[in-house]
Amino acid sequence: MFREHLLTPEYFFKSRYGGGMASAKSKETLLPPSAFQRPAASKPTVIPSAIGKHKDLQVGDEEKEEKRYPWRELNRLSDEISDLRAENRRLRDKKPAAIIPTSEEIKARVDVHHSPSERSDRRHFDDIISRQATEVAELKLQLSKAKADHNQNVLRLEGQIASSDIKHEQVLARLQEKLGQEEERFKNEIDILNSNHQQELSRLVVQVSELKGQLQHQQETRQTKQEQLENEMRRLLQEKQEQEETTKRDLDEKEAQLFEQSKEIQKLQSYIKQTQEYAQSTEAWRIDKQTMERKLAEVQSVKEGLESTLQLLHIRLNSLNEILSIQEKELSKTKGEEISEKKKGANLLTRWREKVFALLVQQKSADIVRKKDEQNWNAKVSAIEQQLQQALSKNQMLVHSISDKEAQLEIERNNLKTTQNALTKAQELALSLDERLQQDRDKVEILQQLAQCVQEKMTDMDQMQSGILGTLKSYGQRISFASGRVEMLQGQFARKEAFLRMQMSEETEAMKQKTVPEKPPPVDETSGSYGQLCQELERVTRERDSLATQIRKDSELIDQKVGDVRHKYEGEIEGLRDRIKLLETSVEDRNQKCHRLSEQLEEAHSGLEEAREAVNKLKTDLARQQLEAEKALKDKQTKDEQQFIEQFTEMERKLNDARREHTKAVVSLRQQERQMSRERQRAADQVKGLEDHYKVQLDKLHHQLKTAERDKNLLMATLRQEGLLSKVKTQRASPVNYESDSSTTDDKENIEPRPNTAQSQRVSEPLRSVIDDIKALTEVASDSEDS
Incomplete structure (x- = not known):
């Protein structure tokens, strides 16, 4: 709307x-x-x-x-x-x-x-x-x-x-x-300057002679210095050619080395690409495809x-x-x-x-x-x-290529050693070239100083010549002014003469008008004064004419001398100008030569700078490769450290579990040991009690046995003494048939103690079984302690 x-x-x-x-x-x-x-x-x-x-x-x-x-x-x-x-x-x-x-x-x-x-x-x-x-x-x-x-x-x-x-x-x-006052003042000064003209002319003649001698001396010195400079230039050109040859050889060698290194780098790059292509799996290709599709969608949006x-x-x-x-x-x-x-x-x-x-x-x-x-x-x-997910996947891929990077790092280290050697050689060559360049610069500065001195001398000569020409012009102006003043004086003298003539005519007319006959002497005086005045006038006119002629002659002579001096100095000035031109041409030639030399030095310096740039580029490539290798090593190191840390934590966990189990086992073992020690003590106490009991029983039995043996011996003695023993043997039927009497007696003696030995055997059998049981218990206890 x-x-x-x-x-x-x-x-x-x-x-x-x-x-x-x-x-x-x-x-x-x-x-x-x-x-x-x-x-x-x-x-x-x-x-x-x-x-x-x-x-x-x-x-x-x-x-x-x-x-x-x-x-x-x-x-x-x-x-x-x-x-x-x-x-x-x-x-x-x-x-x-x-x-x-x-x-x-x-x-x-x-x-x-x-x-x-x-x-x-x-x-x-x-x-x-x-x-x-x-x-x-x-x-x-x-x-x-x-x-x-x-x-x-x-x-x-x-x-x-x-x-x-x-x-x-x-x-x-x-x-x-x-301006009028200044003109009057200048006229007064011109009169003073005319008097100083001759002195200046003589001084200038002497100065010109001195300048000629100085000029000749300077020409000689210039020729000698020119010869020295030409020799120096030839030597510098030879040195420069030698330096150029050496630099060309070095550059050729470096180019060959760089070509070889580039070939090696290309080989390594192809090797790395091949290894990366072989190492890249289908999963990586799939991830790249997904990333490209995402990027395409982003670009479309x-x-x-x-x-x-x-x-x-x-x-x-x-x-x-x-x-x-x-x-x-x-x-x-x-x-x-x-x-x-x-x-x-x-x-x-x-x-x-x-x-x-x-x-x-x-x-x-x-x-x-x-x-x-x-x-x-x-x-x-x-x-x-x-991209973060892709970076994580790439990080996992890089872990698998660390071994390859390590081998590449070793190869680069070897290349680094060779490049370092080449770098030291290039630095030595650069130092030598810098020294030569400094020497050349010092020589060029000396040449420039010499040219500047010659130029200053020439400027001084030009200034001196311009001063001389100015003084000559001023003298000519003074002479012209003096001639004008002379003409002015002539006019003044003519005016005075006319004025005197007019006065004299007036006086003669006055004298004619006066007729005084009484006084003739005054008439003689006036006539005498008039004659004196005429004579004085003639004398003054003659002096004036002589002075005018003298002044004209002097002015003509001065003009002639000034013309001669001017012609002479103009010729000398032309000669000096020609020499100055020659010197300027020679100086320009030398400047051109110096410029060519400086250009050649700059070219050499630029070649050196290019070589240095190449070296710096190699250094940067080497540093970059070192950084990449160090980065890969650091990544691997961090990955290994992470793995080792995980393993260490797992081992620590297992160790802690084992320690807990060990402590539990130790606690249970100590409990068992305490229980076994208690049981052992109990068994030892029981064994000791049994031993004491058995000792007491044995002592009792031995005492009873002794008493029984004593009673038996007493009974046997009593029986033998009373003869009752034979009656008992006869009354008791014996199952054994004795062969002789001696054997019967011996058997009797042997049979008599049998009841006591059987009884002792019956008493000792439980003791042995008890001792065997005690030994078995001690063996079992010792085995349990060892286990």
Whole structure:
């Protein structure tokens, strides 16, 4: 609906010619048509409020500058007036394209399409328009005041120019008076200089002879130095050629080394590529494919965003072009018509609404661009996350290629040793070349000093010759002035002679008129005085003629001598100039030779710099390879450290578990040991008790046995004594048949103690079983302690 009346964003800023519609204090302003014809990028846009503040801050400085330099303000005002006239002329030349609608129609249109809030905005804009109208009136008053000030300044400047012209005339009069005084003073000085002319001539002759001797001596010294310099130049050329040959050989060797190294590097690169290709699995290819697909999707999204932004920018550009065309049409309608305040207000209101609409469009486009940027950033974040995953996968792949990198590192170390050796050789060669270059520079400086000395001598000679020529000119001027003075003296003498003749004629007439015969002696005196005067006059005239002739002869001689000396010195000067030219040509030849030598040295130096750059490049490549190798080693080291740390933590965990089990086993073993020790002590106590019991029982049994044996012995003795033993044997039937009596007696003796031995056997059997049980228990206890 409002597309016809859209305005550019630059319309909201104040241009160079915006001061005629609003003051610096107001923030709202309108622009003339010339502001839309100027490119927007020519000047940075400035907010009117900022301009007003800046102008308020600069008022004091501008007033001071106006007081000091009033013509600057005049120039500025004249420029502004000429710009305003051109603007008005341009607006008059344009033709109205359409009729501007009335204020009532514009208000009706606005009331139809706007809400009550917009009507309140319109009231605000009406206030702004009224305020701007008052400001326009104020500015017109200021313009009239500025014109009056301009006229006053012009009148004041015209008065100043007239006073300055008067002053200049007075200064010219004073200068003319001073010029006459100076001319008189110069005439007096010329008389003095004529007397010094002969002395100067003699001194110049002596000086010329001395200069000839010095010149001859300098020529001889120059020839000798020239020969020395030529010999030195030949030697330097030979040394330079030798240096060039050596540098060429070294460069060839280095190029060959670099070619070999490049071949080795290519071989290593091909080897590395082959190993990487072999080491790269299908999983890596799949990951690369996924990454490329993601990147393609990101690029497509970025492309879509750019296309959308491009379309929006095209829309904005078309809208701005339409706005400019509409504004130009509206501004062209105002030609030659007196627009009323209501029409101005309606136009201003429509323009402000169009500005608001343009700002809304701009804000909407900015929101769209911001959303697109957010989408792009989110896509970039996802792409970065994917790249992180890819980097992690690449890190895993690099772990498998560390062995290959180690072998490559060893190869590079060997290459590093060879390059270091070549670098040391190149550094030694560079040092030698620097020394030679320094020597050459010292020699060139010596040559330059010599050339400078010769040039200084030649300049001194030129200055001396110019001084001589100046003195000769001054002498010629003095001679001409002296001849003029002589002529002046001749005229004075002639005037005096005529004056004396006139006096004498007057006296003769007076004497004729007087007839006094009484006094003849005075007549004789006058006649005598007249004769003396005539004689004196003749003598003076003769002296005058002789002096005039003498002066003429002297002036002729002086002119002749001056001509001879001038001719002589001119010839010498020509000869010196020829010699100077020859010396200059020789110096130029030497300078050219020095320049060629310097160029050759620069070429050698550039070759050396190229060699150094190549060496530095090799160093950088070597350092880069070392860094890559160190990085790979560090990665491997960190990976190994991580693996070792994990293994160490696992071992520590297992060790802690084992320690816990060991401590449990130790605790249980100690408990068992304590229990076994208690059981052992208990068993030992039991065994000791049993042993004590058995000892007591044995002691009792032994005592009983002893008592029984004693009783048996007593019974046997008693039986033997009483003879009862044989009766018992006879009464008891014996199963054994005895062979003889002796054997019977022995058997009897042997059979008698059997009951006691069987009884002792029966008593000892439980003791043995007990002892065997005790031994078995001790063996079991010892086995358990060992286990």
